[in-house]
């Protein structure tokens with residue numbers, strides 16, 4: 258039920274990039290944009306276009322931990338890649 262127009266409706270759901278998304282975007286842009294688990298979800302009434310609610314995804318510690326591990330591996334990989342590159346060019 259929509260509280261505005263009192264019609265029995267199915268809310269229109271829109272995914273919006275939240276603060277959490279923007280922070281993660283800085284580190285793992287493509288990965289985060291592909292799966293939208295950090296995005297805020299807005300519910301809209303399809304009749305009167307009123308926003309009925311926003312569901313903010315909780316910043317799960319497990320997700321943060323996984324991303325942290327992913328970043329560490331990525332940084333180590335970049336360092337190793339840079340090292341092998343410099344060796345290659347130096348001789």
Ligand SMILES: [Zn+2]
Pocket residue numbers: 259260261262263264302303304305306307
């Ligand atoms: Zn409505």
